[in-house]
Amino acid sequence: MAIKFPSDEWIKELARQLNASESYEKSAKDWEGDFVFVIEPDEHHPAAYLFLGLYHGKSTDAALLSSETERPAEFIIRATFDNWRRVIEGKLDPIQAMMTRKLKLQGDMKKVMRYPKAAKEIVSCCALVPTDFGE
Amino acid sequence: MWYFVSPQIIFGEGALDALDEIEGQRALIVTDAALVKLGLVDRVKAHLKNAGLDMRVFAEVEPEPSLQTVLRGAQVATEYEPDWIIGLGGGSAMDAAKAIWILYERPDIEPSEINPFIRLGLRQKARLITIPTTSGTGAEVTWAIVLTDTAEQRKMGLGNREAVADIAIVDPEMAAGMPPQLTADTGLDALTHAVEGYTCAWHTDITDGLCLQAVRLIFEYLPRAVADGSDMEARERLHNAATAAGLGFGNSLAAMAHSMGHTLGAVFHVPHGRAVGLFLPYTIEFGAREAPDRFAELAALTGCSSAGGEEGALALARRIRELIRQVGAPTSLAELGLSRADFEARLDKMVDDAFNDTSMVSALRTPSYDELRQLFVYAYEGRVVDF
Numbered sequence: 421m422a423i424k425f426p427s428d429e430w431i432k433e434l435a436r437q438l439n440a441s442e443s444y445e446k447s448a449k450d451w452e453g454d455f456v457f458v459i460e461p462d463e464h465h466p467a468a469y470l471f472l473g474l475y476h477g478k479s480t481d482a483a484l485l486s487s488e489t490e491r492p493a494e495f496i497i498r499a500t501f502d503n504w505r506r507v508i509e510g511k512l513d514p515i516q517a518m519m520t521r522k523l524k525l526q527g528d529m530k531k532v533m534r535y536p537k538a539a540k541e542i543v544s545c546c547a548l549v550p551t552d553f554g555e
Numbered sequence: 556m557w558y559f560v561s562p563q564i565i566f567g568e569g570a571l572d573a574l575d576e577i578e579g580q581r582a583l584i585v586t587d588a589a590l591v592k593l594g595l596v597d598r599v600k601a602h603l604k605n606a607g608l609d610m611r612v613f614a615e616v617e618p619e620p621s622l623q624t625v626l627r628g629a630q631v632a633t634e635y636e637p638d639w640i641i642g643l644g645g646g647s648a649m650d651a652a653k654a655i656w657i658l659y660e661r662p663d664i665e666p667s668e669i670n671p672f673i674r675l676g677l678r679q680k681a682r683l684i685t686i687p688t689t690s691g692t693g694a695e696v697t698w699a700i701v702l703t704d705t706a707e708q709r710k711m712g713l714g715n716r717e718a719v720a721d722i723a724i725v726d727p728e729m730a731a732g733m734p735p736q737l738t739a740d741t742g743l744d745a746l747t748h749a750v751e752g753y754t755c756a757w758h759t760d761i762t763d764g765l766c767l768q769a770v771r772l773i774f775e776y777l778p779r780a781v782a783d784g785s786d787m788e789a790r791e792r793l794h795n796a797a798t799a800a801g802l803g804f805g806n807s808l809a810a811m812a813h814s815m816g817h818t819l820g821a822v823f824h825v826p827h828g829r830a831v832g833l834f835l836p837y838t839i840e841f842g843a844r845e846a847p848d849r850f851a852e853l854a855a856l857t858g859c860s861s862a863g864g865e866e867g868a869l870a871l872a873r874r875i876r877e878l879i880r881q882v883g884a885p886t887s888l889a890e891l892g893l894s895r896a897d898f899e900a901r902l903d904k905m906v907d908d909a910f911n912d913t914s915m916v917s918a919l920r921t922p923s924y925d926e927l928r929q930l931f932v933y934a935y936e937g938r939v940v941d942f
Contacts, residue, residue, distance in 0.1 A: 446924045447911055515916060516757065519671045520556050529672045533913075540916045 422552035425508065426459050426468040428484035430549060435472065435482035437545040444545060445477035448538035452476065453494040453531065456485065457504070465501040465554075495527035505553055508546040514539045559761050559806045562685070562696055562720040566795060568787075570726035571686070574602035582610045583637040583681075585628055585652035586644045587617065593732060595688055599643055611635050613655070616644065619703045619710070619820065619827075620651040622666050629658035632681075642685045642720070645741065646692030646827065649685045650700045653718045656683050666702060669713040677717045685720040688729045690780075690794040691741025691828050693748055693801015695723040703821060710821045712913045725798045727791035735781045738793075739882035742777040743832025745769060745797040746875065747812050750835060752804030754842070754849040755917040759807055766803035770857050772796035774878065781882045811838040811922070814912035815931065818905045823893060829884055833891065836872040836879070837930055838918070840940035843868035846919035872939075887937030898935050905931060 423430045438444050454473045461467040471491045473481035485491055499507070503522045506512035515536055517523040525532065532539070565573045582603050590596050591614045603610050613628045632640065632655055640659070642652025657669055660677050669675075685695035699714040733741070749769035752762055773796050779789035809831075815838070816831030839850050843865045851867030854860045860870030876886055885891040888898060906928045909915065922930060926942065933940050 443921075443923055446907075513757065513916075516557065520558075522556070525672065529670050530668050533670045533672075535911065536913050536916045537911045540921070 422550045425505070425551045425553055426470055426484065430551065431470040431472060431482040431484060433549045434542075434545060435479035437548045438474075438479045438542065441541060441545055444538065444541040447477075447541050448474065448535060449477040451535055451538060453527070454491070455495045455497060456488050456491065456493040458488050458496060458498040459504055460498055460500050462500060462502075495525065495532070498524045498526070507543060508549075508551060510543065510547050514543050557759060558716060559759075560698060560716050560719045561802055561806075562723040564696065564723045564725060564798065566725035566798065568727060568791065570724050571598065571602060571729065573722070573724055574599065574684075575605040577603070577606045577608065577639065577684070579606075579608055579638040581635060581637040582608045582639040582641055583632050583635055583655075584610060584612045584641045584643055585616060585655055586612065586614050586642075586648050588614050590614070590644055590648070590688060595729060596643065598729075599641065599686065608639070611637070616648045616651040618647050619824070620647045620654075621703050621705045622711075623705070625651055625654040625658065625666060625702060628655035629662070632656070632659035633662065636680070638681050640681050640683050642683065642694075643688065645687065645689040646694040646701070649687065649692065649694035650702065652683065652685065653694075653698075653700045653720075654702060654713070656681060657715070657718060666713065667711065669700065669715055669718070671715055673715065675715050675717045678721075682721040684722045684724065686724045686726070686729060687794070687797070689733060689737065689741040690730050690790070690797040691744035693745065693797055693805060695720060695725060696798055696801040697805030699805065701817075710817045712817075723798065725794055727787065727794040730794050731784070731787065731790055733784065735784065736883070738784065739777070739781050739884050740826045740828035740832070741797070742773060742780065742793060742828070742882065743835075743879065743884060744828030745793075745800045746773045746777070746878070747816070747828070747831040747835050748804040748809065749773065749796070749800035750839070750853065750871075750875070751810040751812060751914075752800065752807045753853050754839075754919060755804075755808050755810040756919055757808040757917045758849070762803045762807045765799045766807075767853065767856055769796045769800035769803060770853065772799070774857060774874070777878065778881050808917040809914040811841070811915060811918040813914040814909040814918075815905075815934070817912050817914070818908040819888075821908070822901050822905055823897075825891060829891075832879055833885055833888070834934055836876045836886070837934045837940050839868060839872040839875070841922065841926070841930060841942075842918070842920045843872065844920070844942070849919060888931075888935040889937060893935070895935070902928065902931060
């Protein structure tokens, strides 16, 4: 059954997929840094905040937050609902999206740049989450 | 949404004369000692003199330029205060020139901070001219910069769209003195750019034509230029092909052969073009199993095979392997002269680095960690990829 995006259940399922992915584990084995994904509000979607804890190739925690500051995170990525959807569906490459500011990253970019494969693996895991975008 | 960036390109025989018209006060030529000895630096200096510019030469760029070299060059620029920086040479000199330029303009940032996501605000102090003396890297028209962190034995892929040259001077006479092996190595680099630019996940309608024409030109003219370095028609067409391939892949991306080649180069100091060219047929064969269409299309458009699908993709890999043999380059790591013991001792590091290389993200079929290890082993043994 499809899981509503964004939701606590959705981000927890993404964490479960990441923890089952050997490719993600290999590509992020030294990674230390948590993320908050901000879904920017528009006329059809309220703002939402998803926390994803990441440490040494595993997801340590995942939760829907009530605000972007509820849990401290080294990185915050903001995008509209539609752009998040395009990334999750594999229609928008996450690196290209950051280069064109479709995804706006707040945090140490040079650290992120050393793990492009990990970013791609996270998106690959997103594609494994059966997602209901509320249509 | 995507971008296409390019310098003004002045090309063809006599293109170097355009330097006579450059307006400015001081030019810093970033190059290597070999080009000073060969007299190519003097040719550039003569034109700059015609333009009335004062000039200084920084000729310390080594193959696979290090962070330390770039920092020294930036120091020279800071002291000299040029309004033009001229990258003269192969990819190493031109990449070093880009990095020196950035650090001269932005002394507040570290080389590792040069990434595509920040605004650098270049062109406040100087502008950049690139003059390639090999026909391969395409660095004269790209905004990518590859530096080597000698401490970690790791190549650093840096870059920013602002770091593209203002003017690229693509004069075939500047590459006419290349010996056959360098012609082959750099030509295979250009071929790999063109093929990967056409077949990577980031390819675009704007870049496809450049990559396709570059492949056609390289198939036709690389063997001629290697066989007879005085064949100036072949030299010129190959020089143009390398620039077209640079524009093509520089505005899309390279892919898996570059990931594997980068790590081989960093660990065993194999020339870049030889390394990426060696891996190219293996990565095409790997892609052919699950994502053959782009390779097959390229095979059809370049007259390799009209079979389509996996068969067409494999024909492209065969055609490229034939070309590699024809120009006298190795088709396996064993042929390259690596001992099995040395290869196996560094295999884990190579797999690890290639797996996480930036170019890996654009491969149409992404290997698992174990598949990538297997690909290295097949490339060592010269076996056609069958998985």
